[in-house]
Amino acid sequence: MATTVKPAIKFDQIQFKEGTLNSNVPEGPIQQIWDQYKFDMKLVNPANKRKFTVIVVGSGLAGGSASATMGELGYNVECYCYQDSPRRAHSVAAQGGINAAKNYQNDGDSIFRLFYDTVKGGDYRSREANVYRLAQVSNNIIDQCAAQGVPFAREYGGMLDNRSFGGAQVSRTFYARGQTGQQLLLGAYQALSRQIAAGKVRMHTRKEMLDLVIINGRARGIITRDMVTGKIERHLADAVVLATGGYGNVFYLSTNAKGCNATAIWRAYKRGAFFANPCFTQIHPTCIPPAGEHQSKLTLMSESLRNDGRIWVPKNKGETRRARDIPEAERNYYLEVKYPSFGNLVPRDVASRNAKTVVDDGYGVGEQKNGVYLDFSEAIGRLGKQVVKDRYGNLFDMYTSITGEDPYDVPMRIYPAVHYTMGGLWVDYNLQSTIPGLFVIGEANFSDHGANRLGASALMQGLADGYFILPYTIGNYLAQAKLDAVDTSHDAFNEAEGGVNDKIAQLLSINGKSTVDTLHRELGRALWDYCGMARNEAGLKKALEIIPQIRQEFWENVNVPGSAEDLNQALEKAGRVADFLELGELICLDALNRSESCGGHFREESQTDEGEALRDDENFSYVSAWQYAGNEAAPILNKEPLTFEYVKLTQRSYK
Amino acid sequence: MNLTLRIWRQKSKGASGQFASYPISDVSPDSSFLEMLDLLNEELMNKGEEPIAFDHDCREGICGMCSMVINGVAHGQDREPVKQVTVCQLHMRRFKDGETITIEPWRAQAFPVLRDLIVDRTSFDHIIQAGGFISVGTGSAPDANSLPIPKSKADYSMDAAACIGCGACVAACPNASAMLFTSAKIAHLNALPQGQTERYQRVVNMVTVMDHEMFGNCTNIGECAAVCPKEISLDFIANLNRDMMVASFQGVTPTVSLNGANK
């Protein structure tokens, strides 16, 4: 029964393939592609929609909005999540806001500008046509959410308020206090609840997807484990949608929820879906630094804080005075100095890397010397305490409850943390993976953000995919797919369920000495040290030695107590970490292959004289789509070339 | 810090449970309450015992997953200068070295215990399904600024919408009533112009399902608001009662089917 532990993969064993991927972007001027395509797509006759069943794994912004909308259209939807309620998906934690090209502020925004900013912000590693469509539907999202009753912030005249966010020079971000993600998710959850009541969506909570079932080359179902009873179950459908969020938890410490995982997309990868740009991870500049070894997750302080807070470190190494006692002249407002036009609002990757540099150089603040100051004293002087409180009150409260310090009084301490994964399963213009019938939406796909996501654009993308794109493209698929009549007794279900059971039995039988968390922490440390904010060849090669060793140790010496038939959180965790231990290796392989720097992927070997990320468009203007080739073999790297017709390739500069 | 933990252990739904005592040492005052439980669980597993099961996910006070009664108080008692928080935001610096801490699950008929500190809260979802939404299908919305909403109204609605659905209100209430939760969703939607069309049907349907789910009656004790980590106000309950009155004058009757509901 015991499967052999995946051996280490050597970089020189990798094969490269070109011309294997078709993005299926229709021809035409970018402004018209989507509208024309919506007309050209095949429709499912309204009376036939109820004959189709769609599985949606995930109930966050992407999965929740897709399930609700497909339910409204008349499909039978089976929606799964691992929490006890769909309302708890990690989208709930997004604080800052959601972008749209409404131009309500009359400050020169437009669909084209949002498109342009997103392609440029992503450092030219995304697909133009997808990004253009995203910008187009952004406006519908705001309309939809407002109609659902999302209590967006408003001006006194009753119109929607906007703010500028994370490096944008227009005010296009809509928000609901510091809880935008929560409110948008509740909007989607309420729409979903309405469809559940109508009998069009069946919600399956506390169910974890553990494998994907493919029949005759098409995604036809999933295997889940009931997290309360331990029961392994088979589910059949006409198409499967993965909306399972990001995999930032591969780093152990991240701003993701503890349950966020890669299992669903990793299983799909092993069943043939290509995994794109796994090394594109976003490190968010404004998080609370770890307080010690016990730290279990990191908390984000919304980046909107950078609108009014000023970032600095002391000019003296090893400074021991309290922040307030350090005179102005002895403070280094390093972002304002280095980037006069953007100042504290430079994009995330730039802000993060600069924080790392000053901390590495010994200017870090706080007991552990692992942070930089984010100071509101100037803003409080300028605006008054009440205005600052209105804008950021809940964030300040959160900071106080975690650190015991009062940011109205002493500057916050912040440090970058893993936050978002631009990488994910490869999808074409239809949001379909390389497996027919398997669609991937939200953070789980490799998305529209290229090598760096702009603030407030993930919520936009999740809802764009779920409300306005997938419901169309999946119809086009279902209208044409000639699906075989099968049931869950099919061999493919037997095989998948057998594999799931074997793996669980194996995890429970090792009875070793290491806890899952210990090994997960080790994996996270290796990735953070060698594949974090700055990467280089030697470090990545080192990580590629360490990770297989941790994996080996895991399968020989992990301790997973309890039984398979109970609610068993240790077992849930073990399954997820087993997948992270494989994904972590792929992340490093991808980072090693991409010897250019772009966006959040900073290869030390490739930088400008000023220390900024230096792209190599000649050699790397492509999406890296990794193809699983078996447990023992090296994966195959497929390249999707990227061309830029509308946004001229330029080196990003935020000076 | 060194502490003694008295924790409710229960193998499964319907099984009988009991308290078990665990000493724990070297807890950092900077760790969160859940990180302290992580530490205990590591120790238990290293000794070959099964860890304590408890619900948690975001660990930043917003998902509403974490849920436990600490020394008799839902989410535990935080102190000034911070207001009430979720247990994942509670930090050990709030406790005294040498203290004995009692940890129990939410206790309410409508929230059966599934294991140790984990309860089943799907009854909350059923209340929302009864009418906690505005019926607007995808694609049918007008331009967002075509309907101005006074800032005060939007703010009031947001105050109510801040509810995270954790269930502390139910756990704290001697009657295990879900009035605070239900009234918050009703206030969120009924305060807005978009919510007017379904206003009275919404309140009647949601209250009907709430009663059906075996939550107790509200007798205005106020324990719910006292433990609420999001400061959901008792005023929303008064608003709900007012809307119920109007609905009954208007003769609005429930249109919700109870078949799908819990238990």
Ligand SMILES: Cc1cc2nc3c(=O)[nH]c(=O)nc-3n(C[C@H](O)[C@H](O)[C@H](O)COP(=O)(O)OP(=O)(O)OC[C@H]3O[C@@H](n4cnc5c(N)ncnc54)[C@H](O)[C@@H]3O)c2cc1C
């Ligand atoms: C702290 C924080 C703040 C953020 N702030 C912003 C912001 O201000 N603006 C912005 O645009 N973006 C922000 N982001 C990013 C954004 O929130 C996310 O990218 C986005 O919400 C992801 O949505 P999703 O629907 O793809 O995934 P999620 O919301 O993570 O949902 C995943 C769903 O999949 C389910 N699931 C996962 N695995 C399985 C499995 N194996 N089996 C069954 N179900 C499974 C989960 O239960 C859940 O329902 C923030 C992210 C974080 C972490």
Ligand code: FES
């Ligand atoms: S774990 Fe999410 S609110 Fe506590």
